[in-house]
Amino acid sequence: MIAGTPGVLLVLDGWGHAEPGEANAIAAAATPWLDHLLETCPTVLADASGTAVGLLPGTVGNSEIGHMVIGAGRPVPYDSVLVQEEISSGRLGSNEALTPVLARLAATGRSLHLIGLCSDGMIHADVHHLQELLRVAARFSVPAVHIHAVTDGRDVANGTAAAFLGLVESYAAEAGLGGVATVVGRGYALDKSGDLRLTEQAALAVMYGKGEAVTEVQEALELNQRGDEWMPPSVVTDAAGRPVGVVEEGDAVLFTNFRSDRIQQLADHLHEHLAPRGVTFLSLAQYDTRASIPPLVHRSDAGGGLAARLAAHGVRSVRIAEAEKFEHVTYYLNGRDPSPVPVEEHVKISGEAAPDYKVRPEMNIDKVAEAVNAAARRDDVPLVVANLANIDVVGHTGHYEATRQATEHTDRAVESICRAARAAGRWVLLVGDHGNAEKMLIAADGGTPRPYGGHTTHPVPAVLVPADGQEVRRPAGPATLADIAPSVLSLLGIDPAPRMTGRPLW
Structure with missing residues (x-):
């Protein structure tokens, strides 16, 4: 053989x-x-x-x-390299998937929603990409940009969410456009275990403004007792107690993670509920979602x-x-x-297996080893x-x-x-x-x-x-x-x- x-x-x-x-x-x-x-x-x-x-x-x-x-x-x-090349070259401002959507939002008075992990861990996302996205949206005179921030605590140190959210707010101030509308930990928004209950909690905040009502981002950080990864869904409200950035008919959603696997469960869920309402969907890079979501950047061939x-x-x-x-x-x-x-x-x-791996650091490694050993004993498997x-x-x-x-x-x-x-x-x-x-x-x-x-x-x-x-x-x-x-x-x-x-x- x-x-x-x-x-x-x-x-x-x-x-x-x-x-x-x-x-x-x-x-x-x-x-x-x-x-x-x-x-x-x-x-x-x-x-x-x-x-x-x-x-x-x-x-x-x-x-x-x-x-x-x-x-x-x-x-x-x-994918992160390809996205950065699109930004550094200035091509993002004329991206053929993005610019028609921004022009439509400007013409119709609808909003852009940016959803993604806000950290610089460079594993799933890079918060610095938001800076250029906000600049381009401002150049197209998009009326409003609502940022649905996902806090990290895994790819970067726990306790750094405040600094990253402050950076997001500084980018919005620099562009003269945008603000944080919701905040939720990646344990909810980027679940990969198939637990749709977690995804649903993150989605409800984005779609309907359901979550802990706060008047500013700092209040959400102060209320959180579970660390950055498990920040409960918080919704920023105006003086009258109304959510400032729920997704409305005719809006557009852009997922800002460049890596697909952990955001695709949320992306599919939101697409299923919002696309029938005339909401347009885009992703920063190519995703492996059930729904067809046009990417701004296509991936490299790894075959x-x-x-x-x-x-x-x-x-x-x-x-x-x-x-x-x-x-x-x-x-x-x-x-x-x-x-x-x-x-x-x-x-x-x-x-x-306990969700908290601190409790069972052995996970299921004995079963993995048993399966490997069984396969190794087979003559038909080189x-x-x-x-x-x-x-x-x-x-x-x-x-x-x-x-x-x-x-x-x-x-x-x-x-x-x-x-x-x-x-x-x-x-x-x-x-x-x-x-x-x-x-x-x-x-x-x-x-x-x-x-x-x-x-x-x-x-x-x-x-x-x-x-x-x-x-x-x-x-x-x-x-x-x-x-x-x-x-x-x-x-x-x-x-x-x-x-x-x-x-x-x-």
């Missing part, structure tokens, strides 16, 4: 590398197996951020771009990578992950192609691909102790998988997709450290655990995530795809 040796590609989500220190939950964890592998196996640190993976210089990596580049075998210009190469050679693979990262080992690893692939099997792991989500998902809570425990659970799962792979005559290639848990503190105002649950620009380890008797060379030179797919193919005895710019490391 293959000329090389079967194997396991194991993505340790959020597994970044940094020197030990008080902020490094990975280094603080008891990880005898990972320590052993790093000391004894061919290892290299791979760049997983910035231009190496298709992001703007100095931008932290993320799971979406990480898995896309791992699968593509080349840097893929990310022609690992999945296409395996399919061309008839090589079967099994993709395994918990629900939080399942799309990453399927859709994103396959170049954002949702088409069924006959030589792929998909195993989504689900189970009892490649098993899996994601261990714990380090990243728990790391996003900003809770140091829970993240340390998540790392220890990951270590035990890796040991189980490596032992099963060795018994089955397989190699295991471990790689992080971006940094996270190696930096759990960040300096706040005055230099005081505060908990941090966001991603980092640190490199990630890439470790090859050879099969028994398998001879491999030591990797040389700098590496990036673009080298992972060529390495996997080389280990399987398959030449890299023509579009891959990465190189086999082993």
